[in-house]
Amino acid sequence: MAISAPTFAPGATLSGDGVEFAVYSQHAARVELCLFDGGDRELCRLAMGRDENGFHRVFVEGAAEGTRYGFRADGPFAPEDGLWFDPAKLLVDPYAKELDRPFVHDARLTLFGKDTADLVPKAVVTRDAPVAIAPPLFRPGGFVYEIAVRAFTKLHPDVPETQRGTVAALAHPAVLAHLKRLGVDAVELMPVTAWIDERHLPPLGLSNSWGYNPVVPMALDPRLAPGGMAELAATVAALHAGGIGVILDLVFNHSGESDRHGTTLSFRGLDNRTYYRHLPGRPGELVNDTGCGNTIACEHPVVRRLILDSLRHFVRHAGVDGFRFDLATILGREADGFTPAAALFADMRADPLLTDRVLIAEPWDVGPGGYQLGNFPAPFLEWNDRFRDDMRLFWRGDDGRLGAFATALSGSSDVFSRHGGTRTRSVNFLAAHDGFTLMDLVSHAVKHNEANGEENRDGHNDNHSWNNGAEGGTADPAVLAARRADVRALLASLFLSRGTIMLTAGDEGGRSQQGNNNAYCQDNAITWIDWSRMDDDLVAHAARLSAIRRRFPALGETRFFTGDGDxxxxxxxxxxxxxxxxxxxxxxxxxxxxxxxxxxxxxxxxxxxxxxxxxxxxxxxxxxxxxxxxxxxxxxxxxxxxxxxxxxxxxxxxx
CATH class of the missing domain: 2.60.40.1180 (Golgi alpha-mannosidase II)
Structure with missing residues (x-):
């Protein structure tokens, strides 16, 4: 194959006679492109030329769609200086758009000098297929339905077994019928990009089932979307045809490479100093504002471009309506901490493809000054944990909670009018993927996370929950009736509140996780929705509430009440x-x-x-x-x- 160097763009770009590969590394002495055949055999290593901007690139004449590839980067291995170069490590392209297999954790991924080509997924050259881009179906004040793709359809009796647990299953007529019965305005898909298990899970026989441990931002996980971007695009189109928008939950705050004892898969091996934040003057010490071992350097121009290109990719090639950002304070962290004027936020608002998309922030992280509820710039909507807690405390029966309940019901003006706002940007929710389910909230006074293998130390301890007279499972009809009544009241409080509302899939039917409030590692019956046990009376109640919300527009209004007759x-x-x-x-x-x-x-x-x-x-x-x-x-x-x-x-x- 002849090698030359025409035009340039990050990632793998198909042209008429070959593929151009480009990857950024400011600090690597040398980067090689590695090509593989379908049997995982390494065919060759090609030296990449470096330009004045720190991009390494090479054009491979004759390469085509379907080509499998990875990179190797050489340079100093000096972790104390933030340099982790190890040419034995095969590295995934940060711009990879398709992978040939899921990530699997292995000790060799953490050891210097151990070749990992047989372990690491290969990026696959794809031909981008743009879709027709329409204005978002979803508008602030609507009803968002949070879905863990695998858990939602893994046990659905009407979905073919070959589709269960995949993105494609969301387009099945039985699934669409359930969403339409509930009056869902948009589904919010928990991460569907490729992730790796945290290193402590495999020895426990557990695996990550939520996906909040990604490696690269664009490639879909082959377990959830075996059909790649075409599968996601087809599902988005089917949901749109049913009047339902699609919001992707994306993780740009950390990567699955974890702390200094973690894996070398992509960012770390290519340019650790660029992609991650480090303590000032201590390049070997990773900042851990995420609690996940590392923090993405969202302020760096190269990283900002990667994030924006990822968002554009999902709009241009899947037609999604918007994005929810996990631990979004990280996205607004610059040298002096969080700022609503962060360059990344300005870039999102100014981009022609992104300017009308729905943007939802989880407005906190665990770093200094990390809690930023109400401080994100418009048009960001924000997950409102104050609403969650005020509603829970009121219905639990705590003293003096009526005023806070009414304020939350009215759109949380105490939070969202602070900077002169006249509309709420609140996403009101009672329960989410992280924490108790709605039924577990009224059935457990304390968490029960023993199945996670950490002796119940993980997960939140202060859940503002109650058990109605018996802890967990019971056959007492009075206790069961009380729990159902509380769930009905909580659902009504949610659907009657001003602002955008969010319900986690299954909570409308009394779903339980057996008191586990941190079920991220339970890819099993603990998190899989058992459709045969869904309480249809509760589902019907949620559907009635949703219909009432749609019938009377004041309920979905985002303007604050004035008290002048409204x-x-x-x-x-x-x-x-x-x-x-x-x-x-x-x-x-x-x-x-x-x-x-x-x-x-x-x-x-x-x-x-x-x-x-x-x-x-x-x-x-x-x-x-x-x-x-x-x-x-x-x-x-x-x-x-x-x-x-x-x-x-x-x-x-x-x-």
Whole structure:
């Protein structure tokens, strides 16, 4: 094969007569391109020329789509100086768009001088296939449904066995029917890019099932998307045809190479100093603002370009509606810490392909000044853990929580109006992949993570949870009824809240993880949704709530209430709430009146939301409306009388 050097772009670029390969390394003395055949045999090593910008590149005439390749980088091996060059290590292209196999952890990946060509996935040269790009289907204020792809369909009885646990399964008619029944506006797919197990998992017989330990940012994991980008694009198109957007959960805060005792797979072996952040003046000490052993240097121009190119790739070639960023404070960290004016944020907003995409931040990390809820720049939406905790504390029965509950229900203006905002950017959620499921929240006072092999030390200890009288599994009908009532009330609180809302897949049907609140390593029945055990009454309740939210636009509104006729806060006897009512330690009842339009019948109307947190029936007097009120959740319910304990009721004013 003849070698020359025409044009340049990072990664592998097909041209009419060959492939150009380019990879960045400022500090490597030499980088080689390694080509492999389909049997994993290394065919040759080709020296790459370095340009003045630190890119190493070579054009291979005759190379074609399907070519398997990797890199080897040579230079000093001096970890104390942040240099990890080891030509024995095969390195994955940071711009790889397809891999020929999943990552598998092995001790050789951590040992200097041990060849890893037989262990490391090979990047595969692909021919990019752009899709038609439409404006995002999802809008702030909508309903996001968080999905772990494998766990969601692994046990689905209607999905063919060959598709279960894959991205393609999300396009199956039975899955689409469930999403449409719930009124989902967008699915948020937990990481689908290729990841590696944390090194402590294989000896325990466990594996990472969430995917938050990636190696390179563009290549889909072959276990989830054996059909590659074409599979993702086809699934996105099917979901779009059903009116459902797609948001990808991406991890740009750390890589699966972990700490200095971790693996050498890509970034570390190519240019550790460039791709990772290090302590000032101590290039051998990795910053660990993520708690995962390393921190991506998102402020570096080369890394910023890689992140932006990755986002463009998923928009251009899959048509996704947007992105959720794990530990997103990292993306805004520059030399002096987090800033809303970070260059990466500005780049995202200015990019023509990205400017209209949905951007969702998990607004914290574990570094100094890492908690940044409310401080991300518009148009970022933000996961709101304050909403989660205030809702949980209220329904658990903690004293003095009524005011915080109402504030959260109204869009958390205390958080999102701080910088002059007039709209909430909150993503309201009660439970997510990380923590208890919604049913486990009301069934366990403490976590039960023994199956994770860390003697229950892992996972959060302060979950604001309760068990309704029995810890975990029980046959007591009274306890089970109380738990279902609490889940119904929690779901109502979520669907009636202002802002974007998020529900984790399976929580609408009472899914349990047996009290495990850190089930990232349970790729088994603990996390797989058992569709045969989904509580259809709870599913129907969630679907009714979603339909109500769609029918009355004020519920999905993002503008803050003004109090000028758009909302009233009343006691159960119909009087305006006084300070003493809000501040009473045991206050547990509230009537919220909302003025809204009615998308089903047209015109203006009012909703009455009655909240009874107490464990006793409470008398409710709805305001006189002339025409009366109709219950939206309970058919033929008497409108005068008692509101059941641990209940949220919704009434619409008749016209």
């Amino acid at each position: 909302v009233e806060w009343l006691t159960f006897v119909g009087e305006p709430m006084a300070p003493a009512d809000w501040e009473a330690p045991l206050a547990g009842t509230l009537l919220m009146l909302i003025r809204t339009t009615d998308a089903e019948r047209g015109g203006e109307t009012r909703l009455a939301v009655a909240v009874n947190r107490t464990h006793a029936e409470q008398a409710l007097a709805l305001p006189d409306s002339g025409a009366g009120w109709t219950s939206l959740l309970v058919a033929d319910r008497p409108l005068a009388g008692m509101i059941e304990p641990r209940t949220v009721e919704i009434f619409v004013e008749r016209r």
